[in-house]
Amino acid sequence: MTAELLMFRKFVLFVSVLCALHADFDYTISNTNFTISQGASLPFENREYIYNYDRFRFRGDYVQEKFYGSVIADAVNYLGHDFIQSTGYTLIKNQESDTPFKTQTSYSNYHEGEAYAKLYRAYAGYEDEENRVTFGLQNITMGVGRIWTPSNLFNPRNTYAFEPDEVYGVAALNYTRYIDDTSHLTAVVSQKKDKSYKYAARYKGFLEFADIAVNTIYSDNTRMIAYELEGNLADTGVELRSEGAYIKSEFKTSLIQKEDKEFFQGIVGADYGFENGLTLTGEALYSSESFSYEELLLNLDSEISSNLNFSKFYMGTTLNYSVNIFLDASLVYIESFNEHNSRFISPTLSYTLNDYNTFVLGALIHAGPSGSEFGSFGNSYYLKYLLSF
Numbered sequence: 001m002t003a004e005l006l007m008f009r010k011f012v013l014f015v016s017v018l019c020a021l022h023a024d025f026d027y028t029i030s031n032t033n034f035t036i037s038q039g040a041s042l043p044f045e046n047r048e049y050i051y052n053y054d055r056f057r058f059r060g061d062y063v064q065e066k067f068y069g070s071v072i073a074d075a076v077n078y079l080g081h082d083f084i085q086s087t088g089y090t091l092i093k094n095q096e097s098d099t100p101f102k103t104q105t106s107y108s109n110y111h112e113g114e115a116y117a118k119l120y121r122a123y124a125g126y127e128d129e130e131n132r133v134t135f136g137l138q139n140i141t142m143g144v145g146r147i148w149t150p151s152n153l154f155n156p157r158n159t160y161a162f163e164p165d166e167v168y169g170v171a172a173l174n175y176t177r178y179i180d181d182t183s184h185l186t187a188v189v190s191q192k193k194d195k196s197y198k199y200a201a202r203y204k205g206f207l208e209f210a211d212i213a214v215n216t217i218y219s220d221n222t223r224m225i226a227y228e229l230e231g232n233l234a235d236t237g238v239e240l241r242s243e244g245a246y247i248k249s250e251f252k253t254s255l256i257q258k259e260d261k262e263f264f265q266g267i268v269g270a271d272y273g274f275e276n277g278l279t280l281t282g283e284a285l286y287s288s289e290s291f292s293y294e295e296l297l298l299n300l301d302s303e304i305s306s307n308l309n310f311s312k313f314y315m316g317t318t319l320n321y322s323v324n325i326f327l328d329a330s331l332v333y334i335e336s337f338n339e340h341n342s343r344f345i346s347p348t349l350s351y352t353l354n355d356y357n358t359f360v361l362g363a364l365i366h367a368g369p370s371g372s373e374f375g376s377f378g379n380s381y382y383l384k385y386l387l388s389f
Helices: 003-020 087-094 293-298
Strands: 025-038 049-064 067-079 108-110 113-127 131-138 170-180 183-191 197-206 211-219 222-232 239-252 258-273 278-287 313-322 327-337 342-352 357-367 380-388
Touching (some): 049 113
Antiparallel strands (some): 025 049, 025 380, 049 067, 067 113, 131 170, 197 211, 211 222, 313 327, 342 357
């Protein structure tokens, strides 16, 4: 363990002890550890890596009447000499939050690995019966999709990752006005890395048959208008939803050339929970444009990078089943329809020993002909251990 990482952990523990003395401050400390056997993460790679990923996390939540605040800080460590020398790891290191300030330290290298510290979330706010305002490094929620959320250009989840919901925060002011019990209006102003601003507005209300929302996003490089629909199918217990976004954004066609790209993306989906503890989700994604792997690499820092799909049509399903109070199983299956179909499969098995210890066995399986979307990547297998207290 590096001296920088050790000092960071000691600092977090010191702060947690001080803050716990205040009755309105709650904190949790957790450690998430992955042991991973990873196949090729890039189409031109042809080797496997075994490495360890560890995240030590401190979270503190403060509530005082109508005021609130949260801070989440991480110490991250990658252990595995061959992996940290790989091209895939270089791409990981080059990723950072699109914020006007740095949210993580530089990587500290030691013989077999690298470590760094990062600020994951840090925000404060005020809420009463009619208003809610949050300022700081936070998550902006948009979309109703379970697998894909094409209208979320702030914090889109990555379904194909080990932890799909671990996404960078944005530096933003987020204000919501509650009009009545079934409708509200939200406005967002965020600042990007280049000090420019991104604006969003959202209205959500209830019609006779469903919740409906209209979302807009505007920045120097991107325009988006989107809709959301979500409601129950009569008394069947089936929940239906749809989301669609028309996007126009600046797009790199080469290292020196750019053009505006216009396209539509939308999803339709449904959920149903069975009495035996099984929950089934189905979802389909359509995109009027598809993109090559080279175009994705050119636009990794784009606001629409998560919308750059290789295929125009996907179908996905998720299964979640509670075997008993200790054991849970889940499965994600996604089919990419292209010239050569391919598929992504992610099974997981979770065992909760007690309130503090959870073990997860999982895999990210890519199948399909060579050169297809998912067939170009290797399979990964992992053991995850979560300790929290």
